[in-house]
Amino acid sequence: MNAPDRAVIPAATPADALRFLAADAVEKAKSGHPGAPMGMAEIAEVLWRRHLRHNPADPNWINRDRFVLSNGHASMLIYALLHLTGYDLPIEEIKQFRQMHSKTPGHPEVGMTPGIETTTGPLGQGLANAVGMALAEKMLAASFNRPGHAVIDHHTYVFMGDGCLMEGISHEVCSLAGTLGLGKLIGFYDDNGISIDGDVKGWFNDDTPKRFAAYGWNVIAAVDGHDVEALDAAIRQAKSQHSRPTLICCKTAIGQGAPTKAGDHDVHGAPLGTQEIAAMRAQKGWAAAPFEVPPEMAAAWDARDTGRTLQAEWEARFAAYRAAFPALGAELARRIAGILPAALSAQFAQLINTAGELHKKVATRKASQIVLEHITSILPEFFGGSADLSGSNLTHVKASVWVNHHGSGNYLSYGVREFGMAAIMNGMALYGGFIPYGGTFMSFSDYSRNAIRMAALMKQRVIHVLTHDSIGLGEDGPTHQPVEHAASLRLIPNNRVWRPCDGVETAIAWQAAITRADGPTCLVLSRQALTPFERNPEQTSDIARGGYVLIECPQPQVVLIATGSEVEIATTAAVQLTQEGVAVRVVSMPCVETFYVQDADYRNRVMPNGVPRVSIEAGVTWFWRAVVGENGIAIGIDTFGESAPAEQLYQHFKLTPAHVAECALTLIKGW
Numbered sequence: 001m002n003a004p005d006r007a008v009i010p011a012a013t014p015a016d017a018l019r020f021l022a023a024d025a026v027e028k029a030k031s032g033h034p035g036a037p038m039g040m041a042e043i044a045e046v047l048w049r050r051h052l053r054h055n056p057a058d059p060n061w062i063n064r065d066r067f068v069l070s071n072g073h074a075s076m077l078i079y080a081l082l083h084l085t086g087y088d089l090p091i092e093e094i095k096q097f098r099q100m101h102s103k104t105p106g107h108p109e110v111g112m113t114p115g116i117e118t119t120t121g122p123l124g125q126g127l128a129n130a131v132g133m134a135l136a137e138k139m140l141a142a143s144f145n146r147p148g149h150a151v152i153d154h155h156t157y158v159f160m161g162d163g164c165l166m167e168g169i170s171h172e173v174c175s176l177a178g179t180l181g182l183g184k185l186i187g188f189y190d191d192n193g194i195s196i197d198g199d200v201k202g203w204f205n206d207d208t209p210k211r212f213a214a215y216g217w218n219v220i221a222a223v224d225g226h227d228v229e230a231l232d233a234a235i236r237q238a239k240s241q242h243s244r245p246t247l248i249c250c251k252t253a254i255g256q257g258a259p260t261k262a263g264d265h266d267v268h269g270a271p272l273g274t275q276e277i278a279a280m281r282a283q284k285g286w287a288a289a290p291f292e293v294p295p296e297m298a299a300a301w302d303a304r305d306t307g308r309t310l311q312a313e314w315e316a317r318f319a320a321y322r323a324a325f326p327a328l329g330a331e332l333a334r335r336i337a338g339i340l341p342a343a344l345s346a347q348f349a350q351l352i353n354t355a356g357e358l359h360k361k362v363a364t365r366k367a368s369q370i371v372l373e374h375i376t377s378i379l380p381e382f383f384g385g386s387a388d389l390s391g392s393n394l395t396h397v398k399a400s401v402w403v404n405h406h407g408s409g410n411y412l413s414y415g416v417r418e419f420g421m422a423a424i425m426n427g428m429a430l431y432g433g434f435i436p437y438g439g440t441f442m443s444f445s446d447y448s449r450n451a452i453r454m455a456a457l458m459k460q461r462v463i464h465v466l467t468h469d470s471i472g473l474g475e476d477g478p479t480h481q482p483v484e485h486a487a488s489l490r491l492i493p494n495n496r497v498w499r500p501c502d503g504v505e506t507a508i509a510w511q512a513a514i515t516r517a518d519g520p521t522c523l524v525l526s527r528q529a530l531t532p533f534e535r536n537p538e539q540t541s542d543i544a545r546g547g548y549v550l551i552e553c554p555q556p557q558v559v560l561i562a563t564g565s566e567v568e569i570a571t572t573a574a575v576q577l578t579q580e581g582v583a584v585r586v587v588s589m590p591c592v593e594t595f596y597v598q599d600a601d602y603r604n605r606v607m608p609n610g611v612p613r614v615s616i617e618a619g620v621t622w623f624w625r626a627v628v629g630e631n632g633i634a635i636g637i638d639t640f641g642e643s644a645p646a647e648q649l650y651q652h653f654k655l656t657p658a659h660v661a662e663c664a665l666t667l668i669k670g671w
Contacts, residue, residue, distance in 0.1 A: 009412075012284045014042035014049065014300055015228075017293045018083060019257045022076035023280065024290040025097035025104070027271045032106065033100060035254040035267040036074035039192050039225070040159060043250055046231040047188075047483035048081050048303075048565070051239070053154060055307030056086035059115045062336050062432065063314050066137075068130040071161035071190065072107040072120030073269070079104045082115040083302035084293065089114060110430065110458050118430050119458050122450055124167030125423045127187070130158035131173040132427020133246070134185035135412075139383065140433050144332050149321040151314075151332070154184070155239065161190045162200050165208060172420030174245075178638040180214030180403065183242035186235070190225065192254040194265045209249055218246040225250030259283050263477050285322045317559045322628055335381050335433040338517065343378050348511045350374075352540060358503035359532050364525040364564070365467040367503035369394035371510045376400065376410070379435070379514070383428060385412040386439040386465075393439030393467045422451030422464065429460040435514060437463035442482040443523055446490065455520040456494040463513045469499065470618035471653065472528045472565050477643030483636075486563075487623035489522050489593055498591045499524040499617075501567035502532040505590050509542045512594070526565050528646055533571070533588075546594025549606055551586035558664045559607050561587045561627060562616040566655065570616050573660035580661075582668065583610075612667045616660055619655070631671070633663045 013496075018041040026032035039437050044668045047067075054064045058395045069078045076097060082089045092506060096102035107121035117133070132504065134156040141152040164170055177185055189208060193200055218241060220234045232251070236245035255267035259279045272280070281285070288294050292300075322329030325358045351358055351374055351414040358370050376382055376399040376603035386395045390413060396402075402410030414421035425436035445466050455462045471481045498509035498521060506525070513521035533550060536541075542548035550567065551574055558577070562570035568590050574584040587606055589595055595603065608611060613632040615624035621634035637653050650656060 010284065010295070012286050012442050013045075015045040016257065016284055016286060017297055018044060018077060018080045020281075020286060020288070021080040021083070021094060021291065021293070023272050023277050025079070025094050027077050027274065027277060028095060028290075029098040032076060032271065032659075033073040033269045034076070034272055035194070035269070036071055036190065036192075036265075037077035037080065038191050038258065039252040039254045039256045040074065040077055041256065042226045042228050043159070043188050043190070043231055043252070044077055044081055045668070046228050047235060048085060049301065050232055051235050052157070053310055054303065055149060055311040056082075056304050057308060058311060058472055061311050061314075062559030063154050064135045066117050066130065066156040066431070068119055068120065068126045068133070068158040069108060070126030070130065070158055071123065071165045072126060074159075074161075075106065075108050077207070078108055078116065079113070082113065084298065086302050086304035086307070087115040093250060095291055106564070119454060122454065123163040125426075125451060125454060125670060127160050127164050128169050128173040128420055128451070129430060130156050130180065130185060130187070132424035133431045134177070135424065136180040136428045136431035136434055138182060139408055139410075140401070143380070144328055144628075146321070146325060146328070149317070149324060150320050151321045153641065155187050158185070158187045159190060160187055162193070162195055162204055163297070165189065166204050166207070169419050169423060172417040172548035173424060174212065174217070175215050175415060176414065176420060176424075177245045178212075179365075181216070181243055182245045184388060185245040186238045187247045189243065189247055189249045190252055192252045194254045194263075194268060196265065196268055198265045203377065208249070208429055212247045216244060218244040220246065220248045223248055223250050224558065225252035226256060257284065266355065268547045275421060311402035331380070338432065339507055340515065341378055344375065344514070347375055347378060348507060352504055358507060360503070361529045361531050363529050363561065364500050364502070364506045365394045365527060366410060366529075367500070367506035368510065368523065368525055369397060369619070370503065370506050372398045373399070375510075381433055381435050382411070382434045383410055383412070383434045384438070385414050385421060385425075385436070385635065387414050387418045387444070388416045389440055391466075392441070393465050394494065395437065395439040399441065410476040414438065417514060418447035419451060422462070423454070424447035425462045426451055426455050426458065426460055429455070429462050430458070435461055435463070437465055438669060439465035439467060441468045441591050442485050443468070443480050443487055445482075445522070449488070452489065452495060452520055452522070453492050456492050457662060459494065459518045460520060461517050464520065464522045465471055465525065466522055467525045468526045468527045470526065470565060471637065471641045471649040472526055472618065472646045474649065475643055475644040478640040481641030482619070483640060484620050486524055486617070486619050490623065493556060494519040496521045496591055496593050497524060498522070499564040500590045501562070501564055501588055502530050504532070504535065505543055505588070509590060512544060512591070524564065526567065530565055531568050533567070543588075543590065545598050546591035547587055547589035547606055549585060551584070551589040553583045553585040555583060556585035556605055556608070557583045557668055558585055558612045559585045560614050560664065561589055561607070562591055566587060566616040567617055569655060569657050569660060572657035573664065576657055576661045577664055580665075582664070584664070612664075612671050614660065614664050618655055618657065631667075633667050635660060635663060
């Protein structure tokens with residue numbers, strides 16, 4: 001008598017190693033998102049084991065493929081990939097998923113975990129960063145590759161979900177990527193039809209393939225995201241052409257592998273539960289304990305030997321390149337290392353200390369352009385741009401070569417895409433070899449704000465040129481007149497906001513932004529011309545400290561503190577007060593954040609304790625109340641602006657020397 005048939009248990013696959021690590025880590029943490037890692041497991045396995053060129057022993061190898069997980073809530077997917085392929089991410093860190101000070105935080109954080117290329121979490125921004133990385137690869141290759149010597153030659157891969165594609169930034173950056181023909185950018189759309197609120201058909205019913213085809217992308221539609229051979233064929237097809245970015249649309253089931261919860265939105269952001277994981281183990285025939293991977297499967301994932309070979313082969317090619325093109329090789333090595341050109345410091349010194357156009361009455365946006373004219377040609381890593389305001393931001397110069405017209409260069413018109421521009425610049429900075437700067441009106445920095453915040457969080461050198469900084473822009477009215485923006489940007493930790501009062505301060509602000517390697521800088525610049533000030537060498541040197549004494553008075557009765565265009569108002573008020581016998585000191589404070597990281601002795605020398613303070617800035621006053629103290633006076637604008645010529649607006653809002661002098665006298669009398 002024959003034995004009864006037994007159910008055949010399908011053999012576990014390498015993708016299942018990702019699934020179980022994700023499920024176990026989320027279960028132990030009692031929080032997290034297991035659904036996306038489980039649903040994208042085959043996509044990740046095929047990409048990382050068959051195509052991704054990387055070296056776990058050197059996460060910073062310049063010619064590695066970049067991998068970005070834009071749907072960063074699926075962080076256990078990338079942590080599992082990094083652990084399995086041999087990065088310095090031991091299983092103990094996987095077990096500490098989402099715990100204090102672990103290398104496996106809830107969302108991927110660059111600098112925290114080896115192999116993480118960018119911090120993701122705010123949906124869509126990882127996709128934008130990937131566009132920046134692909135742009136950087138294209139520009140660096142155009143600058144340095146020579147026939148027979150392709151030393152910069154790799155792909156940028158990005159995973160994205162429905163949420164990333166719902167975000168407006170995805171339209172901005174994907175449209176631009178198609179226009180620019182970023183052919184080495186390959187995106188994987190995890191089309192599982194689920195978001196936190198459930199089935200997305202009620203709020204996201206786009207024809208995504210047609211949308212990306214309209215952008216100019218190469219679209220590979222209707223790929224079974226759990227069929228490894230179909231995925232492999234799609235990636236090979238994507239890599240076979242370099243003229244257009246590619247979107248591979250992968251139909252998947254969220255939580256794939258979970259016996260009862262796969263395809264359900266409940267698996268998106270909650271642990272599976274011990275019973276479901278046990279049932280999944282039984283169904284897959286997975287006998288390994290939690291956080292364990294069978295030795296033969298672990299060996300199949302290990303990419304260390306392959307990675308060392310890939311990098312060694314590239315290093316041999318790079319050595320041949322350096323022998324053939326020694327100057328180019330040295331310059332590429334310098335840029336990869338992030339070392340600024342030796343001539344830059346001398347150029348700034350000459351600009352700052354030599355009488356010239358920078359020392360005349362000019363708008364600080366014009367002073368910024370003068371600085372750029374002098375430094376762009378000696379700073380080849382500079383990559384400029386504007387969100388369709390080049391002629392207003394004055395961000396382009398004679399040495400600017402527009403990528404839009406030439407295919408390669410050092411300047412890009414991003415179109416009306418402020419958020420996309422800021423996030424693309426983050427990607428370029430993360431890639432390395434570039435110092436990106438981009439311009440828009442200051443009032444539109446609200447569009448860019450979250451990307452500025454991400455640059456600050458990631459400690460990336462990105463420079464934002466924010467012009468038309470106040471009511472001084474005049475007739476365009478309150479929609480274009482920033483009043484709360486400077487204060488708002490100053491509140492972002494690790495961001496630096498410089499609002500210079502003349503050409504010299506503008507040059508020093510640029511120097512501070514370029515030499516600062518651990519965070520972004522916002523340069524807040526005027527539309528209207530500002531009067532230059534004379535300074536002694538000590539005063540000029542102290543500008544870099546964020547705040548300094550512009551008009552000295554050894555024993556002041558009052559200290560006037562101002563920024564930007566309002567410094568001239570403060571100095572004029574000081575003349576009036578002096579004529580009335582009042583001892584006045586004027587402090588220019590172009591960067592409040594930099595001033596307050598100076599030592600207490602310096603701060604007290606600039607603004608002595610016990611002396612009344614008045615601040616003057618064409619913006620909200622509450623920010624300055626902490627600077628002037630409980631009994632000080634903050635003069636500014638606590639309403640929206642008006643449409644009128646600038647001179648009338650300053651009178652209307654009482655931003656005048658007479659009003660400043662009146663407030664100072666009132667303060668002294670009541671002190």
